[in-house]
Amino acid sequence: MDIDSFSTKQEEVISVADLNRYVAQVLGQQVPMLWVKGEISNLTIAASGHWYFSLKDDSAMVSSVMFRGRAASVGFRPQNGLEIEALGQVGLYEPRGTYQFIIEQMRQAGKGNLHEEFLRIKNKLMQEGLCDSHRKKSLPSFIKTVGIVTSLGAAALQDVLTAIRRRAPYINIIIYPSLVQGKEAPYALSHALMQAKQRQEVDVLLLVRGGGSIEDLWAFNDESLARLIADMPMPVVSGVGHETDFTIADFVADMRAPTPTAAAELVSVTTESWLSLLEGYRQRLSRGFAHRMQNFSIRVDRVSMRLVSPQQRLAQLQQKYHYLQKTLHQAIQQMLREKASDLSQEIRALQAASPAVEGYYQKVGHLTTRLNRMMPLVLQKKHAQLQAKKEALQAYNPRAILKRGYSITYNSQAHVVKHANTVKAGEKLRIELGNGQLEVVVLAEEN
Structure with missing residues (x-):
């Protein structure tokens, strides 16, 4: 049922749903969008993201709702007791027949157009990425010079100077004076920042001012100033107002401090901290x-x-020679004993096999004589072989080589000199001979 077909004849009976639908249409068409001022109470933020609350003043109260899509554009979080100005339309929640205010826009009361302009500039810069954390510069690990942009007569300047001198008297301070309030303040602040940018004489820049109303701090919401802050080559720390004050400069600066004094503390590491760090x-x-x-x-x-030194190596080889000589002697003796035993067995076997023992005795005597004659020759041959090995071992002895007229040359680092191009004229060398050493100086090198 719509308004045109709705009949108000007394005898016609309609449903409750039709009645509520009719009233909702009347409210929607007859009551325009309105700005309403009131205080938030009974606030509920649903899991869906919708805001449900009552908007009240001293005399009345109206149920209100702000749906998630609209709530996302609000630049602050609502809370009970907060006074707001809301733009919306009167509507009827048909299932229950309750009257409610459906809000499209919301702002904190008293801030009006300035707050809307603040949100507009903030959202614009955020969409361009000027507020992104990845583009913000970190503070240097060691800060030697700090620049301060503020008014020379501001109490915030004295707070910053006092904090830096108390915590880090080693820091140099350069002040770029500027207006911080009024119509000319954005230009003055931009001029001071340009001076710091051109001079390149500070490690970090503080942009500070004491607290005040949104009108007092408006110079720090200037869009051109914000873009200049984001483009500064050195890190910029914003310390404007009190902890609850926020300006556009806070969002585009590389770091935001809640107060001017806190900004000074961020850039001034105490001497004790440096000493402790150095001690670590x-x-x-x-x-x-x-x-x-x-x-x-x-x-x-x-x-x-x-x-292993050459002397130790020679001693090892000599020890091995004596061991081999002893082993060879024992092996020969063992062989002789085995041959003698074999010979005795053969004699006994011959005696048992043949009664012609005398002939065998003669043969055994002949073999014995032959064996006694050959044994010295075998021993002499083995001894000659041992002597040759001993002489070969002696030939490998570096000392023996030196005694034949050779020498070993060492440089000043005790390294053996193998090539003439590894020494230079004037360099001292040590020459080891077969008997004694010589200290010499190189007169010239020839390749």
């Missing part, structure tokens, strides 16, 4: 150096245990 580095360096020295000492010990 010193202890880590000391422990690391001691650990490396221990590792090097262990490596040296392991390498030295694997090294």
Whole structure:
């Protein structure tokens, strides 16, 4: 049923749903969009994102709703007791027949057009990415010079200077004076920032001002100023107003401090903190150096245990020679005993096999004589072989080589010199001879 077909004849009976639908249509067509001022109460933020609350003043109250799509554009979070100005349309919730105010826009009471302009600029810059965290610069690890953009007569300047001098007197301070309030303030602030940008003389820049109303702080909401802040080559810390004050400069700056004093504390590491940090580095360096020295000492010990000097090597070879000589002698003796045993067995076997023992005795005597004659020759041959091996071992002895007229040359680092191009004229060398050493100086090198 619509308004045109709706009949008000007394005898016609309609349903409750038709009645509520009719009233909803009348309200929608007859009552225009309105700005309504009131205080939020009974606030409920549903899981769906819709806001349900009552809007009241001293005399009346109206149920209100702001759906999720519209609520997302509000630049603040509602709370009970907050006074707002809301633009909306009167409607009827037909299932229950309750009258409600459906809100399209909302702003905090008293801020009016300035707050709307603030939100417009903020949303524009955020959409362009000027407020993104990935483009913000980090503060230097060590700050030597701090620039301050503010008014020379501002109390915030004295707060910043006091905080920096108290915490970090080693920091140099450069002030770029500027207006911080009024119509000319945005231009003055931009001019001060341009000076800092051109001079390139500070590590970080503080943009500070004390608290005030939205009108007092409006210069820091200027769009051109915000773009200049985002384009500064050095990090910019915004410390404008009190902790609850927010300006566009806060969103585009590389870091936001709740107060001017807090901004000063962000960029001024105390001397005690630096000393503590340096002490930590010193202890880590000391422990690391001691650990490396221990590792090097262990490596040296392991390498030295694997090294064998020529004298030790010669002693090992001599010991091996004596062992081989003794083993050979024992082997020959064992062989002789075995041959003698075999010979005795053969004699006994011959005696048992043939009664002609005398002939065999003669043969045995002949073999014995032959064996006694050959044995010295075998021993002499083996001894000659041992002597040849001994002489070969002696030939490998570096000392023996030196005694034949050769020498070994060492440089100043005790390294053996193998090529003439590894030494230079004037360099001192040590020459080891078969008997003694010589210290010499190189007159010239010839390749």
